[in-house]
Amino acid sequence: MPSSDAQAAAPRSIAFLSKSIAMDFLLPAYQAQFPGSRLLLGAELQALLDAGQHDDIEVAVCWHPPAAQLSQLTQGAGLQLVQSIAAGIDHIDTQALPASTPVCRIVDSTMGYGMTAFVSWAVIHRQRHMDRYVAHAAQRQWREESIVAPSRHRVGIAGLGTLGQGCAKALLAMGYQVRGWSRSAKQDLPAGLEGLQTFHGQAQKAEFLSGCDTLVCLLPLTDETQGFLDLALMRQLPRGAHLINVGRGAHLVEADLLTALAEGQIGAATLDTFSAEPLPAEHPFWQDERILVTPHIATRTDPRVIARQTAHNFSRIRAGQAAEVAVDLGRGY
Incomplete structure (x- = not known):
């Protein structure tokens, strides 16, 4: 109708x-x-x-x-x-x-629910070593990995718009330490985000990054944020951090991610958006087991x-x- x-x-x-x-x-x-x-x-x-x-x-x-x-x-x-x-x-x-x-x-708002579910899954999947359990199961191995409580895992969200706030609220409810960064200060955050530590602007970006065991990119794509996820940024994260990009493909400098993985600076990446889509079959991301590729399906x-x-x-x-x-x-x- x-x-x-x-x-x-x-x-x-x-x-x-x-x-x-x-x-x-x-x-x-x-x-x-x-x-x-x-x-x-x-x-x-x-x-x-x-x-x-x-x-x-x-x-x-x-x-x-x-x-x-x-x-x-x-x-x-x-x-x-x-x-x-x-x-x-x-x-x-x-x-x-x-x-x-x-x-x-x-x-x-329903798109927000989908994004919240995807980001929550991506955080838990790596933080609880589910990728390793899948590999163990394929080998019929009963093998326990280390268990880290959510309260000891720090998740940073770059981009505190509607989608970023929804993800932060869900992760806080599960007990994660959550911090958020935006280009300008966020005022009057809604209920459910009382435990969110916020940062804004270039002056506070390094401090924000230093406390992200997992970094989620949910920024809008603008001239200022294109190439946001570069090697300089990745080197400001704790060593072995998990990078999740559900923003736009152009946020990520793809060659820099490969360098950071080779250095051990980035331990794993979950990527849902790419500069070229569909991702070409010959792209090196497909060959790296530390990178989980999903075909731009985080939400609809x-x-x-x-x-x-x-x-x-x-x-x-x-x-x-x-x-x-x-x-x-x-x-x-």
């Missing part, structure tokens, strides 16, 4: 743009939300763009959109909203967009949530109001 937002204001046409995934998995949710709108993707969309017949495309739904297609859309008179299907917009070349075109991200947003938020954003724009989750392009989130 379409929401009241969709009934009040439906775009004439919606384009789905991606160079990395098939976007047709979104179509049932958008068909239900916008029964009167034309949904365009693939060859049909490209034919209209090439013919210059795209003035009725008012919404572009994007995940790594091809730059050429996005540029063609901006040359028409219809585009009113660019909707990311993710919590960030770093996959969109916003410089190609008119400043007047709102770019919106997804805010989804239900397509129905994406469609509903698109409807809400479009209805506000059509009514002359600001979209509630429009991104500050200067900050990148």
Whole structure:
């Protein structure tokens, strides 16, 4: 059933743009939300763009959109909203967009639950040596590894947005020592984070890193945070630290991780995002047993949530109001 937002204001046409995934998995949710709108993707969309017949495309739904297609859309008179299907917009070349075109991200509490579950699992998996138990079981070996209480294991979370706060709250509830770092100070943290030790800015980053047996990266990707996980940072962690990257692939300098592993500075890494996806079969990460690769599956947003938020954003724009989750392009989130 379409929401009241969709009934009040439906775009004439919606384009789905991606160079990395098939976007047709979104179509049932958008068909239900916008029964009167034309949904365009693939060859049909490209034919209209090439013919210059795209003035009725008012919404572009994007995940790594091809730059050429996005540029063609901006040359028409219809585009009113660019909707990311993710919590960030770093996959969109916003410089190609008119400043007047709102770019919106997804805010989804259920996505937070998925991320919290994944990060909690990743921390426990290494901290309790589950990787070793899997290997022992394959050899039919009854072998006990050292047991370290959560209260003696320090988890640092770089990025204290909604996702980072959710992960911190869950880990605190399990008894872990948790600290968080953000680029600017966080005020008025919600209930459940009373035990969280917070740091912010470059001046406090080294102190933060020195107390991270496990480091989780959940930062937004901006010009400032690209390459955040480099060798200099890794060398400020306790020796043998576990690195978890569930932010963006561009946060990690991949060659530096291999160097840090070779040095023993990093003991293990759990990586869910990569600079090139899918990760090429010849990539050295596949061959290193200290690196656990997962295919960008830490969390997902239900397509129905994406469609509903698109409807809400479009209805506000059509009514002359600001979209509630429009991104500050200067900050990148």
